[in-house]
Amino acid sequence: MRCFRPDSPKGTSKSRKGIMAVSVSIPTPLRALTGQKDTVEVEAKDVHAMLASLEKSFPGIHDRLVDEKGEVRRFVNIYVGGEDIRFLQNQQTPLKAGDEVSIVPAIAGG
Amino acid sequence: MAGKFFSKLKCRECGRTYPAQAIHVCEFDFGPLEADYDYTAIGSVLNRKLIESRPDSMWRYRELLPLEAEPTVGKQVGFTPLVKADRLAKALGVKACYVKNDTVNHPTLSFKDRVVAVALSRARELGFKVVACASTGNLANSVAANAASAGLESWVLIPADLEQNKVLNSIVYGTNVVGIEGAYDAVNRLCSEIAGKYGWGFVNVNLRPYYAEGSKTFGYEIMEQLGWRIPRHTVVCMASGSLLTKIHKAYGEFTKLGLTSKSAFSIHGAQATGCNPITAARKSGTDLIRPVPHPKTIAKSLAIGTPADGYYAVKSMATTGGWSEDATDEEIIEGIQLLAETEGIFAETAGGVTVACAKKLVQTGKIPKDEEVVLCITGHGLKTVEALVGHLDSPSKIKPSLKDFDALLSSGLAKRHVQV
Numbered sequence: 001m002r003c004f005r006p007d008s009p010k011g012t013s014k015s016r017k018g019i020m021a022v023s024v025s026i027p028t029p030l031r032a033l034t035g036q037k038d039t040v041e042v043e044a045k046d047v048h049a050m051l052a053s054l055e056k057s058f059p060g061i062h063d064r065l066v067d068e069k070g071e072v073r074r075f076v077n078i079y080v081g082g083e084d085i086r087f088l089q090n091q092q093t094p095l096k097a098g099d100e101v102s103i104v105p106a107i108a109g110g
Numbered sequence: 111m112a113g114k115f116f117s118k119l120k121c122r123e124c125g126r127t128y129p130a131q132a133i134h135v136c137e138f139d140f141g142p143l144e145a146d147y148d149y150t151a152i153g154s155v156l157n158r159k160l161i162e163s164r165p166d167s168m169w170r171y172r173e174l175l176p177l178e179a180e181p182t183v184g185k186q187v188g189f190t191p192l193v194k195a196d197r198l199a200k201a202l203g204v205k206a207c208y209v210k211n212d213t214v215n216h217p218t219l220s221f222k223d224r225v226v227a228v229a230l231s232r233a234r235e236l237g238f239k240v241v242a243c244a245s246t247g248n249l250a251n252s253v254a255a256n257a258a259s260a261g262l263e264s265w266v267l268i269p270a271d272l273e274q275n276k277v278l279n280s281i282v283y284g285t286n287v288v289g290i291e292g293a294y295d296a297v298n299r300l301c302s303e304i305a306g307k308y309g310w311g312f313v314n315v316n317l318r319p320y321y322a323e324g325s326k327t328f329g330y331e332i333m334e335q336l337g338w339r340i341p342r343h344t345v346v347c348m349a350s351g352s353l354l355t356k357i358h359k360a361y362g363e364f365t366k367l368g369l370t371s372k373s374a375f376s377i378h379g380a381q382a383t384g385c386n387p388i389t390a391a392r393k394s395g396t397d398l399i400r401p402v403p404h405p406k407t408i409a410k411s412l413a414i415g416t417p418a419d420g421y422y423a424v425k426s427m428a429t430t431g432g433w434s435e436d437a438t439d440e441e442i443i444e445g446i447q448l449l450a451e452t453e454g455i456f457a458e459t460a461g462g463v464t465v466a467c468a469k470k471l472v473q474t475g476k477i478p479k480d481e482e483v484v485l486c487i488t489g490h491g492l493k494t495v496e497a498l499v500g501h502l503d504s505p506s507k508i509k510p511s512l513k514d515f516d517a518l519l520s521s522g523l524a525k526r527h528v529q530v
Contacts, residue, residue, distance in 0.1 A: 029137065029140070064138065064139065067139075073123070073139045073140065073141075074123060074141070074421060075123065075135075075136075075139065075140035075141050075142070076139070076140055084401075086398055087398075087400060105135065105140040106140065106416075106418070
């Protein structure tokens with residue numbers, strides 16, 4: 001998988017406003033919304049802000065990930081550093097520079 | 111009756127509908143797709159008399175299964191015995207107990223023949239030439255056997271450390287068996303990728319909406335065999351949790367169609383302690399399933415750490431007042447032995463889980479002693495004999511002499527007058 005990681009995380013992932021840039025990996029079914037990019041960079045202090053920021057750059061993506069009550073959809077998993085946010089602080093899970101966020105649809109099988 | 115009762119798939123989450131193709135996930139919200147029926151049309155033709163007039167197979171309930179035409183694979187599957195298990199009831203300390211005995215399902219001795227019969231019949235309708243599955247063993251056996259009889263090329267992908275008999279029971283049918291170095295969840299993930307790349311019909315991936323519906327026949331048969339009524343308590347073992355949710359659906363459908371009258375029922379789930387993500391969620395009152403990354407149990411057929419239907423299984427248990435238990439390896443073996451010694455039924459490790467958990471449910475009062483329970487026994491013990499090695503007595507060995515036999519009888523070692 002290609003990754004648009006900054007060459008030097010410490011040097012380049014901090015924007016001019018001091019908000020942190022994180023990389024978000026996008027699953028295949030949602031890449032039509034990101035111009036086929038498999039990883040995108042957004043600036044966000046937590047997952048909630050990351051979702052809003054994604055919507056700004058890629059209109060329509062928010063509704064695919066979040067339901068009408070504002071909850072992350074049941075069959076969408078968002079991982080921060082490899083852990084499901086449902087077992088962290090959900091959308092309040094803080095993000096820091098260089099964090100890797102993965103959006104992964106749940107696999108149905110078995 | 112082509113397409114008269116079933117014509118589309120529907121997302122369980124958002125209700126969006128899709129054509130009845132080999133797809134299993136909603137494009138919008140990734141929810142699972144499920145077969146959608148016209149119950150008014152079904153209700154206008156299906157009744158008890160018609161069902162009773164049909165051959166003894168799962169296809170008695172044909173209108174409630176997602177095919178366009180008549181089934182072409184697994185025509186003899188199902189209608190296994192519902193055994194009134196009085197000795198087991200006494201041992202468990204409950205008023206009445208029944209064993210739905212899919213250890214003798216045709217042709218591969220597990221309930222998976224039901225789901226495969228539907229999946230492969232549908233695979234043929236959709237034009238697949240190659241069928242495949244991700245499996246913890248029983249499904250692999252069934253896909254291999256049913257594909258062989260249907261003349262379809264088949265591939266089964268399994269964790270590399272499965273029981274020897276389960277592996278042999280796939281290879282014998284001439285299927286392609288691939289052992290994957292990893293747990294079931296890794297196998298499943300790989301299968302999704304293969305399905306996408308090669309366009310094969312994976313019974314529990316892209317054919318899952320059809321496959322899963324086959325499990326409903328387990329529930330239909332329980333109700334018909336009980337005399338057209340829903341049992342007060344049902345205990346079901348859980349891997350992905352799919353069987354439990356489909357038995358729940360079956361009970362609801364028969365009530366909706368007036369084939370059974372409305373009555374209170376509870377569905378309880380059973381897992382192994384070494385892989386209990388659904389039970390853990392039920393017990394802590396949440397519907398969030400925390401995956402078990404490294405399942406460790408002798409009940410390998412239930413060792414799914416990321417259960418696809420876990421959320422819906424918890425919901426089914428909660429809405430019916432059902433509870434959930436889990437069983438240790440020791441308790442699983444005791445459960446296998448108890449069922450064998452009281453009812454003469456040899457179940458695989460998953461059956462030991464069901465019996466052991468039923469015992470706990472009675473002991474804790476979740477199943478009141480003056481009520482009845484149906485135990486769902488899903489696979490045959492000969493498939494998992496390794497689990498029993500070292501746990502059973504060795505046979506007595508004597509010379510061919512009557513004197514030696516007399517000595518054996520008076521030694522007190524013989525098991526006579528077995529009481530429960």
